Amino acid sequence: MQLTLGPVLYHWSPEQWRDFHYRIADEAPVDTVVIGEAVCSKRAPFKQDHVPDVVERLQAAGKRVLHASLILVSLPRERRQTRALMEAANEAEVEINDLTCLASLGGRPFAAGPFVNVYNEVTAGFLAGRGATRICLPPELPLTAAATIAAALPEVAIELFAFGRAPLAISARCYHARAHKATKDNCRFVCELDPDGMPVKTLDGDGFLSVNGVQTLAHGCTSLLRDIPAIRRAGLASLRLSPQVCDMVAVARLFRDVADERLDAEEAERRLSEIYPDVPLANGFLHGAAGHVRMGTGPGSLGELR
Numbered sequence: 001m002q003l004t005l006g007p008v009l010y011h012w013s014p015e016q017w018r019d020f021h022y023r024i025a026d027e028a029p030v031d032t033v034v035i036g037e038a039v040c041s042k043r044a045p046f047k048q049d050h051v052p053d054v055v056e057r058l059q060a061a062g063k064r065v066l067h068a069s070l071i072l073v074s075l076p077r078e079r080r081q082t083r084a085l086m087e088a089a090n091e092a093e094v095e096i097n098d099l100t101c102l103a104s105l106g107g108r109p110f111a112a113g114p115f116v117n118v119y120n121e122v123t124a125g126f127l128a129g130r131g132a133t134r135i136c137l138p139p140e141l142p143l144t145a146a147a148t149i150a151a152a153l154p155e156v157a158i159e160l161f162a163f164g165r166a167p168l169a170i171s172a173r174c175y176h177a178r179a180h181k182a183t184k185d186n187c188r189f190v191c192e193l194d195p196d197g198m199p200v201k202t203l204d205g206d207g208f209l210s211v212n213g214v215q216t217l218a219h220g221c222t223s224l225l226r227d228i229p230a231i232r233r234a235g236l237a238s239l240r241l242s243p244q245v246c247d248m249v250a251v252a253r254l255f256r257d258v259a260d261e262r263l264d265a266e267e268a269e270r271r272l273s274e275i276y277p278d279v280p281l282a283n284g285f286l287h288g289a290a291g292h293v294r295m296g297t298g299p300g301s302l303g304e305l306r
Contacts, residue, residue, distance in 0.1 A: 001228070001231075001232060001236070001237070001238065001239065001259045002031040002032065002157070002237060002238040002239070003029065003030040003031055003032075003238065003239055003240075003241060003252060003255055003256060003259070004030065004031065004032040004033070004034065004136070004159060004238050004239070004240045004241070005024060005028065005030045005032070005033045005034065005240075005241050005243065005248070005252070006034050006113075006114075006136075006161075006164070006240050006241065006242045006243065007034045007035060007036055007037075007038045007068045007243075008020070008035075008243045009038065009039055009167065009212055009215065009217075009242065009243070010191070010194070010195050010196065010197065010212055010243075010245075011040070011043050011046075011189060011191040011192045011195070011212075011213065012192075012195055013046075013192070014046045014047050014049070014050055016195075017046075017047050017050065018047070018050040018053070018054060020243070020248070021033065021035065021054045021057065021058060022054070022057055023249060024058070024063075024248065024249065024252075025054075025057040025058045025060070025061040025063060026057075026061060027249045028248065028249045028252040028253075029252055029253060029256040030063065030241070030252050031063065031064060031238070032063065032064040032065075032066060032238070033058050033063050033064070033065055033066070034065075034066045034067075034068050034095050034113070035051065035054060035055070035058075035065060035066070035067060035068065036051075036067045036068040036069070036085075037068070037070070038068040038069070038070060038071050038097055038113070038115070039070075039071060039170070039212060039213055039214065039215050040174075040191075040213045040214055041070055041075070041077070041078045041081065042187070042189070043189070043191075043213075044081070055092075064093070065092075065093065066093050066094060066095040066111055067085060067092045067093065067094050067095065068094075068095045068097060068113060069082055069085055069086070069094060069095065069096050069097050069098060069101050069113075070082060070097060070098060071097040071098060071113075071115045071170045071215070072098065072170045072171075072172065072214070073098050073100050073101075074172055079100075082098070082100065082101060082104070083104045085101075086101050086104035086105050087104055093109070093110070093111070094110050094111070095110065095111040095112065095113045095136075096110055096111070096112055096113065096116065097112075097113040097115040097116060098115070098116070099116065102130055105130070105131060107130065107131050108131055109131045109132075109133050110131055110132055110133070111132065111133065111134040111135070111136070112127055112132050112134070112135040112136065113136050114136040114137060114138050114139055114161050114167065114240065115138075115167065115170070116135075116138075117138060118135055118137055118138065118149070119138065119141060119145065120145065120148075120149065121148055121149045121152035121153065124149045124152070124153050124156065124158075125152065125153060128153055128155070128156050132156060133156060133157065134156060134157035134158075134159060134237075134238070135149075135156055135157070135158055135159065136159040136160070136161065136238075136240050137149065137158065137159065137160060137161070138161075139161035139166040139167065139222060139285055139291075140166070140168075140285045140291060141285065142285065142286060142287065142288040143160075143227070143230060143231065143234055143286050143287070144288065146158065146160060146234060146236060147234035147235060147236070150234060150235040150236055150237070151235060154235075157237040157238055158235075158236050158237055158238075159236070159237060159238035159239065159240050160224065160231060160236055160238075160239055160240065160286075161222060161240050161242065162222065162223070162224040162225075162231075162239035162240055162241060162255065163221070163222060163223055163224070163225075163239075163240075163241040163242060163244075163251060163255065164221060164222060164241065164242025164243065164244055165197060165210050165217040165218045165219075165220070165221055165222070165242070165244065166217065166218040166222050166282075166285070166291060167215060167216075167217055167218075167242075168209070168216045168217060168218060169215070169216040170214055170215050170216075171214050171215075171216070172214065173214065174187055174191075174213055174214050175198075175211045175213070175214065175216070176190050176191040176194070176198060176211055176212070176213045176214075177190060177213075179198065179211070184214075187213075191212060191213040194211075194212070195245050196210075196244055196245035197210035197211060197212045197217055198210065198211040198212070199211075199219065200219070207219040207220070207280070218282070218291060218292065219280070219292065220279060220280040220281065220282040220291075220292050221244065221276060221279045221280070221281055221282065222242075222281075222282055222283065222285070222291075223269060223272055223281040223282070223283060224239065224283055224286060225254065225255065225258055225265050225268050225269045225272060226265045226266065226269055226283070226296075227283055227286055228255075228258050228259055228265060229265070232259075239255060239259070241255065244276060244279075246275050246276040247275050250271075250275050251272065251275060251276070254268045254271060254272055254275075255268075269281065280292070280294070281294055282294050283295050
C-alpha cells in the first residue's frame with residue numbers, strides 16, 4: 001500500500017512551506033507528494049520561487065511529484081493559471097481538483113484529487129476514460145463505495161483520505177477575512193495567523209468546524225490507522241496524509257509501519273494522539289456514519305469488508 005502526502009492546504013510562510021517539503025523529501029516514507037496552492041490563488045505567489053527547488057529535492061529522494069490545481073476556479077487570472085498548468089502536464093504531472101481542468105489536458109494522464117466529486121464507479125470510469133491514472137476519493141465516501149469503485153477500475157490507483165482535517169466545502173467568499181472584518185480583496189492574508197485552521201465553536205462552546213480562508217474543514221482529524229486492514233482487503237491502492245501543524249514525518253512513519261504490519265494499529269493511534277494532541281480523531285465517514293464519530297474495529301463495524 002502506498003502513501004501520498006497531499007498539498008499543504010493552509011497559508012504557511014514561504015520558508016516554512018519550503019523547509020517542510022525538504023524534510024519530507026529527506027525523511028518521510030511517502031511515495032507521492034502533491035505540491036502547489038489548491039485553496040486560494042492569492043497565496044500562490046508566496047511559494048512560487050521555492051517550487052523548483054522543492055520539486056528537485058523531492059524527486060532526488062525518489063518521490064513522485066504531482067502539481068495540484070485550484071479547487072475552485074472562478075476569476076480570469078485563475079483560469080489562465082489553471083490552463084497553463086494543465087498544458088504543462090507533459091513536463092509536470094498534475095492533480096486536478098476542478099473538472100474545468102479537463103478541457104486543457106487534451107487526454108494526457110492526470111490524477112484526480114479528493115475535491116472532485118467521485119462518488120461511484122461510473123464517474124470514476126468517465127475520468128479514467130479522459131486519462132485519470134489515480135483518483136483520491138472524497139473523504140466522506142464510505143469504504144463500501146470505495147471498494148466498489150476499486151473493483152470496477154483495477155487499472156486506476158484508488159486512494160483514500162486517511163489523515164488530516166477533512167475538507168468539507170469551498171466558497172467564493174473568504175471566512176477568514178470576514179472574521180477579521182476585512183474583505184476578500186483586501187484580506188491582508190489573515191489566514192496566515194491560523195496555520196492549522198481557525199477553530200469554529202458552537203454557541204455552547206463545543207468544537208464544530210475549522211476555517212481556512214475560503215475553505216471549511218472538519219473540527220476533528222481523520223485517522224484511518226485502525227482501518228488499514230479493512231482498506232487493504234477492499235483493494236485500495238493508497239492512503240493520503242493531509243499536512244497539519246504536527247510532526248508529519250512521524251505521522252507518515254506510523255502509517256507506513258501499520259501498513260507494513262510492523263506496528264499494531266491501536267498502539268499507532270495512541271502515538272498519533274501524542275503527535276497531534278488536543279484534536280479529536282475520527283473515522284465515521286469510512287463507516288457510513290457521521291464524520292466526527294470515532295468508530296471501533298470490532299466485528300461488523302465495516303460490514304462485509306470486515
